[in-house]
Amino acid sequence: MRLWSLHPAVLDRAALVACWREGLLAQAVLGGATRGYTRHPQLERFRACADPVAAIGHFLASVQTEATARKYRFDASRITRPDAANPEIPVTDGQLAFELTHLRRKVAERAPAWLERLPDSAGEVPPAAPSFVVVPGPIAGWERP
Numbered sequence: 001m002r003l004w005s006l007h008p009a010v011l012d013r014a015a016l017v018a019c020w021r022e023g024l025l026a027q028a029v030l031g032g033a034t035r036g037y038t039r040h041p042q043l044e045r046f047r048a049c050a051d052p053v054a055a056i057g058h059f060l061a062s063v064q065t066e067a068t069a070r071k072y073r074f075d076a077s078r079i080t081r082p083d084a085a086n087p088e089i090p091v092t093d094g095q096l097a098f099e100l101t102h103l104r105r106k107v108a109e110r111a112p113a114w115l116e117r118l119p120d121s122a123g124e125v126p127p128a129a130p131s132f133v134v135v136p137g138p139i140a141g142w143e144r145p
Helices: 013-030 041-047 052-069 093-110 112-117
Strands: 089-092 132-135
Touching: 013 041, 013 052, 013 093, 041 052, 041 089, 089 093, 093 112, 093 132
Parallel strands: 089 132
Antiparallel strands: none
16 A cells, blocks of 8 residues: 655656555545555554544545546545545655655656656655645654665
8 A cells, every 4th residue: 555645746647546546445444444454554644643534535635636637537426525624644854755766666667758747856855745744854664665
């Protein structure tokens, strides 16, 4: 499961689609609708929120908004809490840098033309998804580098 901390606009088609699908799975897990993936480390940051289902709803809504802008048809009715307030989940600049490097490796293999659309990995902090607020720090403890 990869719930990207990077802004959905940075994600290539495959990453955006996978993030949507895996975000829906995370929503089911956080809502108690499935017994699998309940201990997945990517869910820790959503569970730390006062309302985890609302937090994943906000996250999914931002992914769906980007998909719509690209003329993809992600079914917004599948989001349990699409109008949830921004949870402002902390994400470190180190985590964002790690994810950008990870995304660059994947994109280099499957969609090399997308590389030019990605931020420079040696420059400024990559943009975070709307559900996150950037704070200084290393790669997250839940990440599996």
